[in-house]
Amino acid sequence: MIVSFIHGQHMEKEELRLAELEPEHEAAFADYLEAVRAEGDDSRWLAEYQDLPYAGMVEKLKCWKTGEKLPSDWVPASTLFLMREGKIVGQVSIRHELNDFLRRIGGHIGYYIRADQRMKGYGGLILKLAMEEVRRIGLNRVLVTCDEGNIGSQKIIEKHGGVLENMEPTEDGPPKRRYWIEL
Ligand SMILES: CC(C)(COP(=O)(O)OP(=O)(O)OC[C@H]1O[C@@H](n2cnc3c(N)ncnc32)[C@H](O)[C@@H]1OP(=O)(O)O)[C@@H](O)C(=O)NCCC(=O)NCCS
16 A cells, blocks of 8 residues: 655655565665664564575565464464655554453554654554554454553554553563554
C-alpha cells in the first residue's frame, strides 16, 4: 500500500509504503540493521535477524506469515517494513492471534521506528497502515500495548482509538499499558 504523507507544517509530500521484505531490499535492510544496532537496541526481534543470510531472512519472514517454521510458542505474524525512497524507516509486526504472553504483554501489534527518523509522524503512520493490514487479516479488534512511560507510543495508541483496559505488571520492567482498538 502506498500513501502520500504530508510532514507537519511543511506540506512536503512524500510517498511511503508498507512492504514485506523482498530480495531487492537487501541493501536497504543492511542499512536499517546497522542503524538499529548502532542505537544499542537489543530487542528480541533483532536477535531473530542475527547470523542469517539475507535470503534466509526473507524466507523466514514469509514462513512466519503463513505459520510455518515458527519458534515454539509463537503465532503466525506478518512483519512489514515502512519504506521511503528505497530506505527502511521502521517495521511493524502483526500477530494474527494471541497466545498467553501476547494477551498479557505483547499484544497484536508491535512497531519500531529507527532513531534517526523519530518525531516525524512515522510512528503514527505505521500503526495506521498496520490497521489496514489487520482488517485484511480479518480481525475486528486488536490489543496494542506499551510500557508505562513510553509517552510517544502511548500518544500514538490513544490517537488511534486505543481504550485502556489495564496496566499489567511485568517481571523485569515497567508495567504494560494494555489498550484495545476497535476496527
Ligand atoms: C515509540 C515510537 C514508535 C514513536 O515513533 P515516532 O515516529 O517518533 O512517533 P511520532 O512521530 O508519530 O509521534 C507521535 C506522538 O508522540 C510524540 N512523541 C514521540 N516520541 C516521543 C517521546 N520520546 N517523548 C514524548 N513524546 C513523543 C510526538 O511528539 C507525537 O505527538 P503529537 O501526536 O502530539 O504530535 C519510537 O520512539 C520507537 O520506535 N521507539 C522504540 C520502540 C518502541 O517503543 N515501540 C513501541 C512499542 S509499543
